[in-house]
Amino acid sequence: MKRAFALMAIMAVAVTVAFSFSVPQASAAPTPVISVSAQVDANGLYVYGSMFDPSGAGISSMALNVSCTGGGSTTVVTASDGSFAAVLPRPSHGSHTVRVTWNGDANYNATTGSTHVNVQKETKSQSSLTVAIDPAQALPGTAVFVKGKLSSGTRPIASAIVNLTSDFGDFTTSVGTDGNGAFEATIPLPAATKPPGSFTVTASFNGDNIYTASSAKVSASVITPPTPTPTPTGTPTATATPTSKSSTANPGGQPTLVGPENEGTKADTSRLLIVGIIFFGVAFVAVGALLVLGIISHTRNALEDDERRGFGTDFGKEDVTDTPRGR
Secondary structure (H helix, E strand, O other): OHHHHHHHHHHHHHHHHHHHHHOOOOOOOOOOEEEEEEEEEOOEEEEEEEEEOOOOOEOOOOEEEEEEOOOOEEEEEOOOOOEEEEEEOOOOOEEEEEEEEEOOOOOOOOEEEEEEEEEOOOOOEOOEEEEEEEOOEEOOOOEEEEEEEEEEOOEEOOOOEEEEEEOOOOEEEEEEOOOOOEEEEEEEOOOOOOOOOEEEEEEEEOOOOOEOOEEEEEEEEEOOOOOOOOOOOOOOOOOOOOOOOOEEEOOOOOEEEOOHHHHHHHHHHHHHHHHHHHHHHHHHHHHHHHHHHHHHHHHHHHHHHHHHOOOOOOOOOOOOOOOOOOO
């Protein structure tokens, strides 16, 4: 009986072993490998790497999670050769671990790759601002032109934001620097009835990962607008002012004052009087000349008439030829 049970047990083991060899076994999913490297600069943390299978072939189109113990995380997708790249914010100074994680799927097991990065304490370059204003004296209600430059030593700082504020009118604006670190803006001034004697424009740069913050100020004067002269509404009546020259009584008994305002009228009257005298003198001479010419002409005509009637030059003399004398 015991032998029968022992035989049956042996047969069962043999069947199980035979069955296990006869049925194909499912192969295990491979575990990919993730290589990671990282470097840091003033602008951020840069992570590079690749994902490949155990044979060394790159695995494409895999979504990986990239994170750093110093803060920040992102998701990247592997390229056709299994490579990837990501940028995280610059962590604080110290030693940090960068991890790249794959959660796995039906074809590959989950896996993680990591590296360490040592972030040095940040050292920034010193920035400086210069600013000028034109004109240095301005009227309320006008505008001033502000320009300046942002630099670090002799090196201009390009593509930076400079904030401009004015304490006259509480004006604020922001401008960007060009490739030479230069900036410019126009600041309007309010039309205040009682402007301040001067105002200040402040330029400020908040700094970034490379350069420190800096600021600069410039002042200008505000000129009080002139008081407008009122336009007269009527024609003012001139009042004669007596002078020490002389006064002439007029027929009405009122003295005619001779002052600076009457000098022109007196000169005109004198010129008219002189012209009148000259005119009448010329007319008198002309009339006299005509009268003399008339008399001469009349006398001449009379003599010619006498000659025609027989009166010659011997008129009035005795004719000794025609009248005989007694002896």
